[in-house]
Structure formats: structure tokens, C-alpha cells
Amino acid sequence: MTAAQPLTFHARVGEKVRDRRLQQALQKARPLFVGKRARAVAALAEDQLDFEGLRDAGEEIRNRVLADLDVWLDIFEERARATGAEVLWARDGREICEQVIDVARRHGVAKATKSKSMLSEEADLNAALAAAGIRPVETDLGEYIVQLAGEAPSHIIAPAVHKSIDQVEALFAREHGRPEQPRSSADIPAMTAEARAVLREHFLSAEMGITGANFLIAESGSAALVTNEGNGRMVTTLPKVHVVITGIEKIVPTLEDFATLMRLLPRSATGQTISNYVSLLTGTRREGDGEGPTKTVFILVDNGRAALLGSPWQDMLRCIRCGACMNHCPVYFSLGGHAYGWVYPGPMGSVLTPLLTGLENALELPRASTGCNQCGSVCPVRIPLPKLMHRLREEQVKRGLRPRRERLMIGAWAWLAGRPKLYRWLAARAARYLRWLAGDHATIRVFGLAPAWTEGRDLPVGPGRTFHELYAARKRA
Amino acid sequence: MRVALYVTCLVDLMRPSVGFAALRLLEAADCEVVVPAGQTCCGQPAWSAGERAAAAALAKKAVAELEGFAAVVVPSGSCAEHMRKVWPELLADDAHWAERGRIVAERCHELSSFLVDVLKFTEPPADFAGSVTYHDSCKGLRGLGIKKQPRELLAKVPGLRFDEMSECEECCGFGGAFAVEFGEISTQIVDRKCESIAAVGADAVVGGDLGCLLNIEGRLRRRGDSRTRVLHIAEVLAGGSGE
Ligand code: SF4
Numbered sequence: 001m002t003a004a005q006p007l008t009f010h011a012r013v014g015e016k017v018r019d020r021r022l023q024q025a026l027q028k029a030r031p032l033f034v035g036k037r038a039r040a041v042a043a044l045a046e047d048q049l050d051f052e053g054l055r056d057a058g059e060e061i062r063n064r065v066l067a068d069l070d071v072w073l074d075i076f077e078e079r080a081r082a083t084g085a086e087v088l089w090a091r092d093g094r095e096i097c098e099q100v101i102d103v104a105r106r107h108g109v110a111k112a113t114k115s116k117s118m119l120s121e122e123a124d125l126n127a128a129l130a131a132a133g134i135r136p137v138e139t140d141l142g143e144y145i146v147q148l149a150g151e152a153p154s155h156i157i158a159p160a161v162h163k164s165i166d167q168v169e170a171l172f173a174r175e176h177g178r179p180e181q182p183r184s185s186a187d188i189p190a191m192t193a194e195a196r197a198v199l200r201e202h203f204l205s206a207e208m209g210i211t212g213a214n215f216l217i218a219e220s221g222s223a224a225l226v227t228n229e230g231n232g233r234m235v236t237t238l239p240k241v242h243v244v245i246t247g248i249e250k251i252v253p254t255l256e257d258f259a260t261l262m263r264l265l266p267r268s269a270t271g272q273t274i275s276n277y278v279s280l281l282t283g284t285r286r287e288g289d290g291e292g293p294t295k296t297v298f299i300l301v302d303n304g305r306a307a308l309l310g311s312p313w314q315d316m317l318r319c320i321r322c323g324a325c326m327n328h329c330p331v332y333f334s335l336g337g338h339a340y341g342w343v344y345p346g347p348m349g350s351v352l353t354p355l356l357t358g359l360e361n362a363l364e365l366p367r368a369s370t371g372c373n374q375c376g377s378v379c380p381v382r383i384p385l386p387k388l389m390h391r392l393r394e395e396q397v398k399r400g401l402r403p404r405r406e407r408l409m410i411g412a413w414a415w416l417a418g419r420p421k422l423y424r425w426l427a428a429r430a431a432r433y434l435r436w437l438a439g440d441h442a443t444i445r446v447f448g449l450a451p452a453w454t455e456g457r458d459l460p461v462g463p464g465r466t467f468h469e470l471y472a473a474r475k476r477a
Numbered sequence: 478m479r480v481a482l483y484v485t486c487l488v489d490l491m492r493p494s495v496g497f498a499a500l501r502l503l504e505a506a507d508c509e510v511v512v513p514a515g516q517t518c519c520g521q522p523a524w525s526a527g528e529r530a531a532a533a534a535l536a537k538k539a540v541a542e543l544e545g546f547a548a549v550v551v552p553s554g555s556c557a558e559h560m561r562k563v564w565p566e567l568l569a570d571d572a573h574w575a576e577r578g579r580i581v582a583e584r585c586h587e588l589s590s591f592l593v594d595v596l597k598f599t600e601p602p603a604d605f606a607g608s609v610t611y612h613d614s615c616k617g618l619r620g621l622g623i624k625k626q627p628r629e630l631l632a633k634v635p636g637l638r639f640d641e642m643s644e645c646e647e648c649c650g651f652g653g654a655f656a657v658e659f660g661e662i663s664t665q666i667v668d669r670k671c672e673s674i675a676a677v678g679a680d681a682v683v684g685g686d687l688g689c690l691l692n693i694e695g696r697l698r699r700r701g702d703s704r705t706r707v708l709h710i711a712e713v714l715a716g717g718s719g720e
């Protein structure tokens with residue numbers, strides 16, 4: 001999925017709000033995400049640790065990196081090479097695919113196991129691998145499910161959050177060649193074990209492991225992987241080749257900085273103090289190591305990121321992909337992630353998708369926000385997401401990407417609001433008109449001028465006189 | 478204190494009683510209240526649409542009208558946030574307006590925070606028979622830190638019982654033009670708000686922003702709830718919101 005889906009966001013909205021199973025899945029997940037994070041943050045306070053102070057520190061680390069990104073990347077490249085790893089640079093998704101396929105061909109790879117990598121989604125790598133005769137197998141449970149379904153992840157840390165247990169059961173029955181059974185949440189461990197058994201075969205037979213990286217650590221040339229399933233370990237240690245695909249902005253200077261960010265990431269993402277697995281991968285297998293790849297390749301990807309440095313959207317590059325913004329987003333939980341049309345959903349997606357795929361390809365996303373700032377107030381690195389969406393709205397206007405009719409209407413309204421006498425007169429007529437439409441009722445049930453409003457709700461109206469009319473009359477009296 | 482009451486375009490058109498309630502409250506708090514005659518709209522709708530020039534023009538118009546007052550009071554967290562936070566940013570690059578904008582912006586206050594934080598006024602003149610719950614509107618809550626003030630004031634109303642609903646800080650899905658441009662999403666969001674309101678079962682849901690209140694009331698009525706009253710905090714505190 002390298003480009004936004006053809007259907008418009010608006011068209012997808014209707015489909016998503018009417019999808020009952022999706023809605024049920026989302027309603028189930030929302031309180032879990034929100035509650036777990038809230039408890040983790042509260043527990044920090046009990047340990048006399050200050051979450052707000054940690055957020056400041058996280059923001060500072062990420063800003064420090066972005067201020068000298070080229071320098072940190074140079075240091076990383078040098079240190080990574082010194083540990084025996086190969087470092088490649090990819091400008092875009094196409095180059096990611098070419099490089100991965102090239103590495104695969106050089107090492108005779110027929111199957112690649114994968115642990116989560118959002119960059120491989122940006123590149124639509126699975127399709128490219130399959131076309132090149134290399135079988136990609138997703139091994140993160142959620143990713144495995146969406147791969148079986150032929151879908152894309154709908155959440156950056158919970159890829160299959162949109163799926164109901166019945167849907168997963170149907171997929172497993174089909175893929176694992178067994179009859180379907182009735183399932184409840186009590187069966188989740190059994191279903192997980194079933195997937196594990198299938199995946200174990202793949203872990204042992206794959207020649208290549210492909211992962212993302214949560215962070216790249218400049219001082220040691222390592223990749224840090226933060227996961228909750230053991231799959232990441234298998235993917236990075238069992239195959240002979242390990243390819244890490246990650247964005248150039250993922251660098252942090254030191255292990256100490258990494259430790260600071262690790263206090264923020266699991267708490268913000270899943271409400272955990274620490275994730276089940278944290279791996280620091282440095283170089284290739286050394287003499288005496290029992291396991292590990294003999295070949296490690298880093299593919300460091302730009303795909304539109306460098307252009308954001310120094311732009312009004314640079315703050316977005318601080319993102320550590322925790323998912324907290326979408327977990328607290330009322331729009332995300334009304335639609336699920338697929339409605340957003342590209343790799344990244346929720347508030348961070350509404351900023352990143354237009355920036356990385358082109359403003360004109362995602363005109364609705366920066367506007368599909370109530371401006372509530374529930375995202376910005378939980379973001380562990382203090383990205384002002386609503387402000388960045390707002391700047392995209394202004395940019396759309398500047399580049400002439402808004403419909404003429406909309407601009408004329410706002411222009412006319414603003415012109416009017418600059419002329420109080422005329423404005424008063426018209427407002428008074430409007431108040432009477434609304435009152436008349438409502439008849440004997442307190443509300444209007446169908447309002448032709450804003451049908452989208454009365455589609456879902458009534459429009460309560462006033463007494464048929466404006467405040468300023470009534471106030472003037474009172475002063476005269 | 479001589480204060481300007483900025484009623485907001487929405488209150489002017491949709492519910493004048495909120496403006497009069499704010500007026501009564503400020504007078505009860507010993508303010509000399511002036512309603513500047515030329516006021517229309519703070520310009521937030523233009524700003525939200527990305528129309529920076531139009532938003533800046535309306536900001537200048539309002540700043541010029543409001544300059545002479547020790548304080549400007551707005552019965553809306555959303556408009557107050559726009560005035561306090563966005564006006565200075567909009568006018569920052571304009572040598573003639575930057576300083577003027579900054580000074581006026583600092584003097585703009587949302588009603589409940591003005592009463593509590595600035596005037597230390599905690600004796601609302603009303604009484605209220607029944608239970609209320611409070612919806613924290615986003616811009617007031619997350620933009621201006623308004624949380625305790627309305628609750629402190631409501632706690633002082635004789636006869637009023639306060640019942641907190643679950644997720645009172647969750648967005649109601651209004652978002653200005655959002656509710657019309659993305660009506661279906663907005664409905665999904667406000668439905669969750671209606672469920673919280675139904676669960677707490679209060680006689681009235683109270684808030685500080687008419688936009689959110691129209692959204693919530695409209696959805697409650699459409700869902701068939703004709704019982705729960707939906708009131709602006711000024712209407713509750715000033716009294717006369719009863720029959
Ligand atoms: S924008 Fe902030 S909250 Fe959202 S995923 Fe990135 S770091 Fe997490």
C-alpha cells in the first residue's frame with residue numbers, strides 16, 4: 001500500500017460506522033488501551049517519578065537528534081559497520097524493496113520471517129517479495145492475522161485490533177486446515193498456541209528475518225527492538241540473514257537516552273512498565289555465539305522524512321510510534337485504522353499520511369479532527385498533533401487545494417462578520433427563520449442548510465431573537 | 478471592575494439566555510458590564526478552516542473593540558482559548574498589532590475561570606433543584622486548564638447535587654465545522670457521550686460551551702431522551718434556568 005486507497009475518506013467513513021463487528025471490536029479495545037496507560041502513569045507517580053518530567057526529557061532527546069540528524073546518522077553508520085553490519089540507504093519504498101530483494105538473492109533466500117516493521121508497510125514489501133518469489137511470513141500474532149486476511153494493519157501496535165475473535169477463528173481454520181469451532185475470549189491462549197506451532201516451522205526454515213527497529217542507538221550501532229511476543233527474538237536470531245528496515249529519524253544518541261525513552265514507550269503504548277522483550281541487536285554473530293545471523297543489514301529509509309526537517313512539521317519526526325494518540329482519539333475509535341487509507345492511522349497518521357504521500361492525496365485527514373487534543377495531551381514526546389494538522393489545513397488553503405465553494409462561503413461569512421450592522425440584521429433574520437422552522441418544537445429535526453447535522457441529531461433553537469436584539473431592546477426600555 | 482462581555486456568535490444566534498445569564502452573574506460579582514456593540518465572532522471558524530488571513534482580520538477587529546477593558550469575559554472555553562492562545566500567534570508577525578493583540582489576549586477569560594480565579598467569586602445567586610453532571614469541553618479543559626472552577630461554583634448552588642459521569646473529559650464530537658463535514662463520525666462520538674450521561678442519570682448535563690451543548694442536546698433528543706436538561710453553566714449559576 002504505497003498510495004492512499006482510491007476511495008475517499010468520506011466514502012470509507014460510512015462503511016466503517018455501519019460495520020457492527022468493527023464497532024464492537026473497537027468499543028472493547030478502547031477502555032483497555034486508555035485504562036492501562038492511565039494506571040501505568042499513575043503508578044509512576046506512586047514511585048515518585050514524574051511522567052511530565054519524563055515527557056520533557058523524551059522531547060528533548062528527540063529534538064537533540066533532529067537538530068543534527070546527519071551527524072547522528074554518520075556516527076551510527078560508522079559504529080554499525082564496525083560491528084560487522086552492512087548499512088544501506090533507501091530513498092523510498094521502491095528502493096527498500098529492491099535492496100531487500102537484492103540481499104535475499106545474494107543469500108539464496110526463499111522464505112523471510114518478519115516481525116513488525118511499519119516501513120515495510122510503507123514500501124508494500126510483502127507484495128514485492130512475493131512477486132520476486134520470496135515468501136514473507138508475518139510472525140507477530142496480529143500481523144499474522146492481518147496477513148492471512150489479506151489486509152493491512154489497522155493500528156501501529158495492535159495490527160488486528162479491528163478483528164473479532166470469530167473472524168480470527170475463521171482465518172485460522174482456513175489457513176491451518178481444520179474445521180471452524182465456536183470461540184470465546186477464553187480460547188485466546190489456545191488459538192495463540194496454534195499460531196505459534198505453525199510459525200515455529202517458519203522460524204526454523206526461513207533464511208532471512210526482517211524487522212523494524214524501535215530505535216537505532218548511535219553510540220553502539222545497535223538496533224533496539226521492543227516487543228511483547230517472542231517472535232522478534234526468533235526472527236532476529238534464527239535465520240542466517242537479518243535485515244532491519246527503519247526510518248532515518250529513529251536514531252537516539254546514547255544507551256542512556258534509549259533508557260529514558262523506554263520509560264515512556266511501553267507505558268504510553270500498552271501501559272506496561274516494560275515490554276516483555278527488549279532486544280539490543282549489535283552486529284553479526286561473533287565467535288563463540290550460539291546463535292545469531294551471520295549477515296546483518298540495516299536499511300535506513302528517508303521516504304519523505306528528510307524534507308520535514310526544518311519544515312513547520314519537523315516536530316512529527318519526534319514520534320516514537322507508541323500509538324497513544326490513536327488510543328485516545330475519538331475519531332480513530334469511531335472508524336478503526338483502515339479508514340485512514342494508508343499505513344498510519346489516528347492523529348499521527350492524519351499528519352504523516354499527507355506529508356509522506358502528498359497533501360493532495362489526503363485532503364480530508366487533517367480536517368477529520370475535532371481539535372480535542374486528547375492526542376497531544378498523551379503523546380510521550382509532546383508532539384502538538386492538532387497544531388500540525390492545523391498547519392496542514394493552512395497549507396491546503398495556501399496551495400489552492402480547497403474547493404472554491406468552501407472558500408467562498410468562509411470568505412463571505414468572514415466579510416460579513418467584519419460588518420457588525422449587516423451581520424446583526426442577518427443574524428436576526430436567521431434567528432427568526434430557525435424559530436419558524438422548528439414550529440412548536442424546541443428543535444429542528446431536518447435542516448436543509450446543514451443536513452449532515454440533522455442526520456444524526458436535532459438542532460435545538462432559540463427564541464427567535466438574537467442576544468443583541470434582545471439586549472438593545474432591554475437597554476431602550 | 479469594568480469588563481466587556483463577549484457573548485459569542487453562537488450564543489447570540491442560538492441561545493441568548495446564556496448571554497443574559499452571564500451578564501447577571503458578572504453583575505452579581507460587582508462588575509460593571511459593558512457589551513461592546515460591534516462584536517460579532519472571534520474568528521475561530523475561519524482559523525479552523527485554515528483561512529489565516531480572514532482569521533487575522535477578525536482578530537484585529539475584535540482586539541480594537543476590546544482594548545479599553547480591564548477584562549473580557551466569554552461564556553465559552555473554546556472562544557476564550559482562541560482569543561488567549563491563537564490571537565497572539567495570528568498577530569505575532571504584524572508590528573502594529575502584535576503587542577496590542579498580546580495585551581488583549583491576556584485579558585480574555587472564560588466565564589467560570591474568570592469568576593473563580595480572577596474575582597474569587599464563589600456565591601452564585603441561584604438555586605437548583607436536582608442533580609447535574611458536567612461535560613468538560615476540550616478547548617477549555619486541555620487548552621486553558623478549566624476543570625475545578627465550574628465544579629467549585631456548582632458545589633455552591635443550594636439544592637444542586639453533583640454527580641460526576643464517566644469519561645467527562647472525553648470529546649463530545651462537536652468540533653465546529655467537523656460536526657457538519659463529518660456528521661457520521663460526530664454522531665458516533667456524541668453517542669458515547671450520551672451513554673455516559675444516561676448512565677449517570679442526572680437531571681441536567683451542564684457545560685461551558687454552547688457548541689458542545691447543542692451537539693449533546695440534539696443527539697439526546699434524537700435518541701428519545703426528552704427528560705435530561707442540557708444547560709450552560711451560566712444558566713445554572715445565574716438562576717432563572719428553571720421554569
Ligand atoms: S505521535 Fe506521539 S502518541 Fe502518537 S504514536 Fe507518535 S509518539 Fe506516540
